[in-house]
Amino acid sequence: MNINQYKLILFSLLLVFTSVSTGDEFKEEQLSSTTRYPEYLATTEILVIGGNLPKIKRTEQRRIHYAGRMVDVNGLSRTVNLFFSNSPDILNQWIMEVEIIGVDTLSFALKNEELEISAEQNTVWLDFANNGQLMRMMDMNGYVIDEGDATVYIRYRINEEEGDLRLYLGVFMQSGNFLTQYNGYALSTLRSNGYPKYKM
Structure with missing residues (x-):
């Protein structure tokens, strides 16, 4: 075998290997380009982090507002409001409303089986101990x-369209000393999962 024949065989092998390699890469690119992700992901969980409710006198009336965002079942970003109002009759008891x-x-409950959208339950009571620890809801x-x-x-x-989500208040229960002498507005983060259909 002379040198020219050897070069021709080597060139042919190189050409075949290159075409096969390029074909595999093209298939991988085609596969990755056909991967479809959901257009949006609706919120299923909201975690309430931080925040304080003021320690006030029995005769004083306060309404504390937390705000955050979520993604609804249609993929739209919406504002979520939590309102806390102290009970005029019971010391260290607060009423929470969700909007x-x-x-x-809108309807909510502490037990999933009791959820009835037609009932429009929209209130939860929170009882605190004197030291600020959330005792029960x-x-x-x-x-x-x-x-x-x-x-x-x-x-x-x-x-x-109907949607369901869970609002976690476990941080409230575990951290303690939730009632403080803080006289301004409550500072809190409502952290939710999901991403919207349209960028805000």
Whole structure:
């Protein structure tokens, strides 16, 4: 075999190897380009982090507002409001209300099986000890929870679409000293999962 024949064989092998390699890479690129991700991901969990409720006198009336954002079942970003109002009758008892801007109907409870969208349950009572520790929560059905993993189950309706999510208040239960002498507005973070259909 002369040198020219050897060069020709080597060139042919190189050409075949290059075409096969390029074909495999093209297939991989084609496969990755066909991967489809969801257009949006609706919020299923909201975690309440930080925050303080002021320690006030029995005769004083206060309403504390927390705000955050979530993604609804249609992929739209919406504002979530938590309102805390102190009870005029019971010391260290607060009433929590949840509001999602733009939804038609909202209902929530401390037990998932008790959720009825038509009932429009929208209040939870929180009882604190004198040292500020959150002791227990009670919903409109009379269900009481006094464990560290405090979860509020929420169901909402937008037109004919219904969505469910969980509001975690476990940090409130575990941290203690939630009632303080803080006289300004409560500072809190509502951390939610999901991502919207349209960028804000």
